[in-house]
Amino acid sequence: MKTLIMNSLFRNLFEFEKPESRGEYIFFKIFELFIVYFAVKHAWEWGLYVERISDIVLPLGIANYLDVSFMFGTSLPLVNAFLITITLTIGFFGLFTRFAYLIALLLLHLQYATRFTLGEIPHSANLMGMTLLCFALAHIYFQDPTFRRRFAMGSVYFFCGLGYTLAGLSKLVGTGIHWFDGRHLWLWMSEKSIDIMSRAGSFEYNWLQELAFQNHSIASLILLSGLLVELSGFTMWWKKFRPIIITLIIGTHLGITMTMNIVFAAFVYQLILMAYPWPSLIDYIIEKFDSAKAKNEVEAV
Amino acid sequence: MDKKTIKILSTTMLVYALLVSTHQGEFWPFSIYPMFSQGANPWTRAAISDVTQVDDSLKWNPSEIDRFNGSLLAMNDIGVDQIDFSNYISKTIEWNIDRLEGLRTMIGEEILEQKELMIMKVNGLIHDDDHITVEAVPFILLTRDNTYLNPNLPESAYYENPDHEQPL
Numbered sequence: 243m244k245t246l247i248m249n250s251l252f253r254n255l256f257e258f259e260k261p262e263s264r265g266e267y268i269f270f271k272i273f274e275l276f277i278v279y280f281a282v283k284h285a286w287e288w289g290l291y292v293e294r295i296s297d298i299v300l301p302l303g304i305a306n307y308l309d310v311s312f313m314f315g316t317s318l319p320l321v322n323a324f325l326i327t328i329t330l331t332i333g334f335f336g337l338f339t340r341f342a343y344l345i346a347l348l349l350l351h352l353q354y355a356t357r358f359t360l361g362e363i364p365h366s367a368n369l370m371g372m373t374l375l376c377f378a379l380a381h382i383y384f385q386d387p388t389f390r391r392r393f394a395m396g397s398v399y400f401f402c403g404l405g406y407t408l409a410g411l412s413k414l415v416g417t418g419i420h421w422f423d424g425r426h427l428w429l430w431m432s433e434k435s436i437d438i439m440s441r442a443g444s445f446e447y448n449w450l451q452e453l454a455f456q457n458h459s460i461a462s463l464i465l466l467s468g469l470l471v472e473l474s475g476f477t478m479w480w481k482k483f484r485p486i487i488i489t490l491i492i493g494t495h496l497g498i499t500m501t502m503n504i505v506f507a508a509f510v511y512q513l514i515l516m517a518y519p520w521p522s523l524i525d526y527i528i529e530k531f532d533s534a535k536a537k538n539e540v541e542a543v
Numbered sequence: 544m545d546k547k548t549i550k551i552l553s554t555t556m557l558v559y560a561l562l563v564s565t566h567q568g569e570f571w572p573f574s575i576y577p578m579f580s581q582g583a584n585p586w587t588r589a590a591i592s593d594v595t596q597v598d599d600s601l602k603w604n605p606s607e608i609d610r611f612n613g614s615l616l617a618m619n620d621i622g623v624d625q626i627d628f629s630n631y632i633s634k635t636i637e638w639n640i641d642r643l644e645g646l647r648t649m650i651g652e653e654i655l656e657q658k659e660l661m662i663m664k665v666n667g668l669i670h671d672d673d674h675i676t677v678e679a680v681p682f683i684l685l686t687r688d689n690t691y692l693n694p695n696l697p698e699s700a701y702y703e704n705p706d707h708e709q710p711l
Contacts, residue, residue: 252545291624297645299634303570347572354571360649361630363569363578371572375555383551393548400552409576412568416580426582429669432677433586436608436665440590441625443617458673 254481255396262388265525270391273515274377278330280370280508285326285350288357289319298359305355313356322353333381343378347371366506372401373512399478402516406475406491413469422469424461427454427501434502450500464501468494478516488517585668589632590679591616591650594661602684603693608665608677621654632664632682638701643683643690650685660685 252258296314298305313319326349333342350371358364380394413421431451439445447455454461471490477483495510562570568577592613594602601612618625628649635642646662647655654660662683669675682700684691692701 252548256545256548258545258548294623294649294651295645296648297641299631299642303566306566351571360627361634362624362626364626365574365576365578368572368574368576375572379551379555383547393551396548397552397555405574405576408574409578412575412577412580416577417582421580421582423582425669425673426579428673428675429583429586429667430579432667432675433588436588436590436667436677437625437629439608439615440588440629440665441618443615443620 251479255400255479256392257396258389258392262391263521263525264528265521265523267391268524269521270395273395274334276512276515277370277373277377278334280367280512281330281346281350281374282323282327284367284370285323285353286320288353289323292319292356295357295359299361300359300363301355302358302363303351303355305359308355310352310356310359319353319356322349322356326350326353333377336381336387340381341378343374343381347374347378350374366509368405369402369509369512372405373398376401399484399516402513403476403478403487406472406478410469410472410475413472422462422465424454424458424463424465427461427465430502431455434504438503448500450497454501464497468497485517485519488513492517583669585666587629587633588665588667589629589682590663590665591618591628592661592663592679592681593658594684595657595659597661602661603681603695605678605680608679611663611679611681613661616658616660621651623649632662636703638683638692646683647685647690655685655687659687 292313298309298311301310304310313322326346329342329346329349332338333346354367354371376394376397379397380390384390384393417426431447431454435445435447454464471487471494474487475491477487492510492513495506495513498504498506559573562573563575568575592611593616594613597612604612606612618628631646631649650660661681662685663679664682665677665679667675667677680696681693682696683693
């Protein structure tokens with residue numbers, strides 16, 4: 243039974259035995275470019291913000307062992323952003339070294355630990371970071387480019403599904419089965435309303451927030467559906483469930499945006515790329531294009 | 544190929560588990576994603592009020608969130624990340640000189656040249672009758688030349704350590 247599940251899991255996640263189509267190759271490079279773009283964007287945004295920081299409230303990651311204040315008040319965060327950009331470019335084009343993505347990830351970790359020292363623990367860049375880790379592992383351990391891409395994509399689905407399920411389990415451990423009590427949502431909505439008000443200068447609840455405040459059952463239903471979707475995150479390890487579960491996760495993110503005003507834009511864009519069979523669509527378009535081209539050539543002859 | 548993949552994933556999972564278990568669930572990019580895992584907990588956020596025109600006798604009065612003295616200063620207008628700011632205010636337990644100077648740096652001395660700003664702690668909680676209250680408590684006053692703590696609050700609101708440094 244255990245072997246059967248493992249075999250099914252590996253077949254669905256990695257498909258090492260399946261030949262790679264042109265659509266899969268093109269899609270992977272688009273996906274890789276997407277991750278590189280957002281990693282570079284974060285590196286520079288975080289680097290530029292460090293200028294405003296002069297103290298450490300809550301050290302994260304490497305900052306627990308390394309006093310990252312040496313980065314404050316210097317141009318080092320920008321130098322680091324530049325190095326991250328260079329190493330990611332080397333990784334994307336597969337030049338010089340197999341360790342480029344790993345070096346980029348470590349530098350990005352330092353950039354994150356320098357930027358987020360004031361108490362905030364954001365998760366908006368975690369999926370991008372985990373994806374970069376999967377790329378790094380693929381580059382280090384696999385010589386064959388096809389196997390490398392297969393491993394990278396499979397492990398991204400693996401860690402993404404694991405992350406959502408862990409998020410659901412954290413809620414059950416942190417609060418218990420009654421986590422989905424609608425009153426908790428009321429409290430969080432009022433908390434986030436202060437953030438928005440303080441950020442923008444004004445705030446008004448939208449229709450969904452009003453509805454949740456008026457009806458405890460609806461508030462509870464919103465939380466329950468989110469919890470169930472998160473707990474089911476691991477089902478994306480199986481190919482046939484992917485479009486359904488990832489669409490539901492995207493829906494949950496939209497729900498979080500509407501109720502708690504938390505926007506995970508890059509996260510959602512990446513989920514859109516991961517949810518649907520884009521490689522098959524690209525293959526279909528290529529096939530259509532090829533057959534039209536062949537038809538034209540025959541007609542010309 | 545499968546054995547190699549299992550080995551890589553198992554090792555990564557082990558590193559993942561070790562790092563998150565020894566760092567309170569967070570070691571970017573690894574996380575157990577604990578956000579919003581604890582329901583019903585009271586919360587504290589922060590906001591800034593421009594009190595340049597407010598009478599001194601009213602500046603330190605706590606109030607409901609929609610009735611505080613002065614006008615709300617939008618963080619977007621001064622380029623400060625609201626989440627950073629709120630966490631800085633709510634998670635600092637020892638308001639030493641460095642921390643107070645850090646607050647001034649975050650807001651920017653050029654802003655304080657023109658305005659007197661009241662940093663408010665905003666506390667929310669849910670009562671047994673399901674009623675939610677949100678109260679704004681004046682916490683730190685920043686002026687062009689000085690930084691003041693709320694004289695109506697106990698010292699324990701600013702210092703955990705009784706042998707703390709003298710405030711500015």
